[in-house]
Amino acid sequence: MSRPSRNVLAAAPLGRALAALLAVAAVSAFAAGGAKAAPLRPDPHGVTEGRGTLPPWPAPADASAAVAAAGLQMLPSEGVVQHTHTHLDVLVDGRPVSVPAAIGIDGPRRRISPLHTHDTSGIIHVESPRRAVFTLGQFMAEWRVPLDAHRIGGLHEGAGRHLTAYVNGRRAPGNPAALVLRGHDEIALVFGRDTDHRKVPKSYAWPSGL
Numbered sequence: 001m002s003r004p005s006r007n008v009l010a011a012a013p014l015g016r017a018l019a020a021l022l023a024v025a026a027v028s029a030f031a032a033g034g035a036k037a038a039p040l041r042p043d044p045h046g047v048t049e050g051r052g053t054l055p056p057w058p059a060p061a062d063a064s065a066a067v068a069a070a071g072l073q074m075l076p077s078e079g080v081v082q083h084t085h086t087h088l089d090v091l092v093d094g095r096p097v098s099v100p101a102a103i104g105i106d107g108p109r110r111r112i113s114p115l116h117t118h119d120t121s122g123i124i125h126v127e128s129p130r131r132a133v134f135t136l137g138q139f140m141a142e143w144r145v146p147l148d149a150h151r152i153g154g155l156h157e158g159a160g161r162h163l164t165a166y167v168n169g170r171r172a173p174g175n176p177a178a179l180v181l182r183g184h185d186e187i188a189l190v191f192g193r194d195t196d197h198r199k200v201p202k203s204y205a206w207p208s209g210l
Contacts, residue, residue, distance in 0.1 A: 115181070
């Protein structure tokens with residue numbers, strides 16, 4: 001879906017407005033990106049080591065290192081061959097956890113990942129120079145927040161609390177790290193007790209142009 005062109009690196013909090021971006025370069029195949037993930041299969045890029053802390057989880061200080069950990073390569077500018085958006089909500093004990101801006105954006109090095117965020121809206125931008133299957137596990141690896149069927153960050157199942165993933169309001173069984181990022185899907189990661197009375201979002205009010 002088309003939208004006005006803009007300098008995405010300038011939108012990152014770490015960088016100043018740049019006069020121009022480099023042209024899209026030919027990019028070699030993303031490491032380990034060929035296998036299609038499915039909700040019931042482990043995701044090869046799911047991070048198991050990283051921040052074992054409690055929320056909130058800020059964006060990593062070294063975006064390029066985090067992107068490499070996700071098995072992806074940084075680009076000189078946004079890709080245009082595959083261009084979709086997925087929305088992510090994270091709820092812990094009924095309270096929303098902010099998804100930070102500038103995940104996957106390295107302002108000082110003027111590089112950007114095909115998976116990134118521009119703001120704290122929870123919109124994951126998928127902007128790649130080639131078609132590929134991208135997963136929630138890759139994005140969480142870029143965020144450096146561990147995710148599997150039983151934990152998110154430093155939160156582990158137990159004492160009546162558990163992690164449940166939803167896609168468009170429907171429960172998604174298996175490892176949430178393996179969920180494929182599809183255009184205009186609403187993904188919710190909900191950690192807490194069944195007695196928590198926070199409504200799980202079924203959709204997202206997309207801004208015009210996305």
